[in-house]
Amino acid sequence: MADDPTRDNKRFDPMEPWRGMRDVYLDAWGKTMVDMVNSEAYAQASGAMLDNYLTISSPFREAVEKAMLKTLEQLAMPSRADVVSIAERMTNIEMRLDDLDAKLDNIQRLIVQAGAPPRPQPGKAPQAAEKKSSNAKPAKRGKK
Numbered sequence: 001m002a003d004d005p006t007r008d009n010k011r012f013d014p015m016e017p018w019r020g021m022r023d024v025y026l027d028a029w030g031k032t033m034v035d036m037v038n039s040e041a042y043a044q045a046s047g048a049m050l051d052n053y054l055t056i057s058s059p060f061r062e063a064v065e066k067a068m069l070k071t072l073e074q075l076a077m078p079s080r081a082d083v084v085s086i087a088e089r090m091t092n093i094e095m096r097l098d099d100l101d102a103k104l105d106n107i108q109r110l111i112v113q114a115g116a117p118p119r120p121q122p123g124k125a126p127q128a129a130e131k132k133s134s135n136a137k138p139a140k141r142g143k144k
Helices: 016-037 041-072 080-114 127-135
Strands: none
Touching: none
């Protein structure tokens, strides 16, 4: 039994000590990196690098935007600014229509409260006009 390669029904794994060392090493590096990233010096260094990157890349970005605008213009396609402008206009129109609808509802409510008969809705013929037209000759309908 001393020569048995298994102990407690587990096979011997020669890589297990290496895995243990790897896990301890990665945990130590992880803790060190978290401490470093959470420091003020790291935040300042990252901010400086980002500022430099944005300063350096600005002319390239502007050149790409100009080229894209010219390309879209030649293809008769709207740019992002055109689409945003149209969306803002449509939103403004929608808000004005909502305001007009609310005002018309308010006017209609006031008319009903005053006791005056409400005006007929568009597309509906008034009943009094139908009675008068029944005595008259029916209108001929023809193709235009």
